[in-house]
Each structure stands twice: as structure tokens, then as C-alpha cells.
Amino acid sequence: MRRLWPVADPDPLSDEDIVAAYPTPDGQRLLRVNFVSSVDGAVTLEGRSAPLGGPGDRRVLGLLRVNCDAVLVAAGTVRVEGYSPLRTGEDRQRMRAERGRTPDPVLVLVTRRLGFDPADPRFTLAPQRPVIVTTEGTATRVGGRFAEVADVIGVGTEDVDLAAALDALAERGLVHVLCEGGPHLLGSLIDADLVDEICLTVAPKLVGPGPGRIVAGPPTAVRELSLAHILAAEDELFLRYTRA
Numbered sequence: 204m205r206r207l208w209p210v211a212d213p214d215p216l217s218d219e220d221i222v223a224a225y226p227t228p229d230g231q232r233l234l235r236v237n238f239v240s241s242v243d244g245a246v247t248l249e250g251r252s253a254p255l256g257g258p259g260d261r262r263v264l265g266l267l268r269v270n271c272d273a274v275l276v277a278a279g280t281v282r283v284e285g286y287s288p289l290r291t292g293e294d295r296q297r298m299r300a301e302r303g304r305t306p307d308p309v310l311v312l313v314t315r316r317l318g319f320d321p322a323d324p325r326f327t328l329a330p331q332r333p334v335i336v337t338t339e340g341t342a343t344r345v346g347g348r349f350a351e352v353a354d355v356i357g358v359g360t361e362d363v364d365l366a367a368a369l370d371a372l373a374e375r376g377l378v379h380v381l382c383e384g385g386p387h388l389l390g391s392l393i394d395a396d397l398v399d400e401i402c403l404t405v406a407p408k409l410v411g412p413g414p415g416r417i418v419a420g421p422p423t424a425v426r427e428l429s430l431a432h433i434l435a436a437e438d439e440l441f442l443r444y445t446r447a
């Protein structure tokens with residue numbers, strides 16, 4: 204992997220270099236979003252994101268997890284991508300420890316309906332107690348079933364109030380949050396103007412018509428971004444944009 208912008212770098216980047224290229228502000232909150240898209244804008248291939256990304260994408264995803272307190276992910280993505288408990292390898296646990304972080308990030312699941320089973324290994328085998336973010340009504344109705352395996356935060360009535368959810372996470376010390384999707388959650392985050400940074404892997408593929416984009420749901424306001432870097436590995440590009 205090499206740096207193309209702001210300064211073209213002929214030397215391959217180490218894992219440490221890559222983590223340093225995605226900094227987190229000391230003592231300040233950050234919501235970083237990470238997605239992969241084909242060149243023609245598809246967010247999935249054969250219904251999932253995994254076949255879109257190559258080894259470079261998997262490497263960046265793993266290293267972004269080094270530098271976060273929590274991984275925020277919506278129910279649809281958890282179901283389709285088959286999220287297993289967030290368990291970090293030894294090398295990356297060491298990298299997390301060097302940054303004063305817990306060995307593994309906390310999984311934060313966003314759901315309106317909370318149609319999950321508390322006996323699901325995603326909860327029971329999680330190395331860090333997961334957090335479920337849902338509406339007040341759902342938290343009252345079914346939150347109690349998850350009391351043994353997760354913390355349940357109920358905020359908002361129709362939809363989860365994502366600003367209040369991030370406040371509640373920050374109160375628990377989860378200040379650097381990595382959002383891994385999916386498109387409906389990103390739509391809500393853009394609408395609420397909560398996205399501080401978006402990292403996009405451009406996968407060297409033309410998928411053709413059919414799949415959705417990285418964002419879905421009702422229209423939102425336009426948000427302006429500034430380009431922070433471009434990395435490249437083989438034919439994949441890794442774009443990092445921050446709030447303008």
C-alpha cells in the first residue's frame with residue numbers, strides 16, 4: 204500500500220503507518236464511517252459487501268478497528284454480513300493496548316425492532332459487552348430480555364435518535380466510534396449531520412445496475428467534505444474525507 208496524496212510516497216506503508224493515517228483526536232469525539240463501493244457506485248456484489256473488497260480493504264477495515272472504542276453497525280448489515288463477535292487478533296490487541304484501548308472494540312447495534320435472540324453468540328460470546336441502541340418503546344418492550352448479555356439504550360420514538368445515542372456512548376467512554384454501515388444507518392447519520400469522517404474504498408469493479416449506493420433512505424441535506432488522503436493498494440483506492 205502506498206500514499207498517493209497529499210504526498211506521493213514510494214514506500215509501502217506498515218500497519219503502524221496506516222493506523223497513523225487515520226488519527227483520532229485526543230479527548231474529542233469522532234464518528235468515522237467506513238464503506239466499500241465499486242467504481243460504478245455499487246455497495247454490494249451478490250448481496251454483500253465482502254466480495255467487493257480485496258485484501259487491502261480487509262486490511263484497512265481491520266486497522267480502523269484498532270483505533271476506535273466502538274463499532275457502530277445497523278441491524279440489516281449485522282444480519283446480511285453475518286457479524287460474529289468482534290474479536291481482535293493478538294497483534295492488533297497489542298496495537299490497541301499501546302493506544303490505551305481495551306483489547307477489543309465494543310459492538311454497538313442499531314435497531315428499531317430488536318428482532319434478535321439474546322442467546323445469539325454475537326451477544327453471548329462477545330469479548331466486550333455489546334450495546335444495543337434502539338427506540339424508547341422497543342427498549343421498554345423487549346430490552347429486558349437482553350439484560351444479561353448487553354446494555355440497551357432507548358432513545359427516540361419512531362427512529363433511534365442517533366445524536367442522543369452518540370451522547371450516551373460518549374458518557375460510557377466510547378468517544379471514537381467507527382460506523383461500518385449500512386446504507387440506511389448512513390442515511391440517518393448524514394441527515395442528523397453526525398458524520399465527521401468518511402473512509403471509502405473504491406473497488407476496481409464495474410458491477411452494473413441493481414445494487415444500491417452506500418446511502419439509502421429519505422433525502423438528506425448535502426454535506427461538504429475535504430479530502431484528507433488517498434492511499435492505494437494494487438488497483439484499490441482508499442479515500443479519507445473529513446467534514447469541510
Ligand SMILES: NC(=O)c1ccc[n+]([C@@H]2O[C@H](COP(=O)([O-])OP(=O)(O)OC[C@H]3O[C@@H](n4cnc5c(N)ncnc54)[C@H](OP(=O)(O)O)[C@@H]3O)[C@@H](O)[C@H]2O)c1
Nearest residue numbers: 238239251252277278279280315316363384385387388391
Ligand atoms: N459496501 C459496504 O461497505 C457495506 C457496508 C455495510 C453494509 N453493506 C450492505 O448493505 C446491506 C444492508 O443494508 P440495509 O439496507 O439493511 O441497511 P442497514 O442500515 O444496514 O440496516 C437497516 C436496519 O438497521 C436498523 N436501522 C438503520 N438505521 C436506523 C435508524 N436510524 N433507527 C433505527 N434503526 C435503524 C433497522 O433495523 P431493524 O430492522 O432491526 O429495526 C433497519 O431495518 C447489506 O447488503 C450489506 O451487505 C455494505
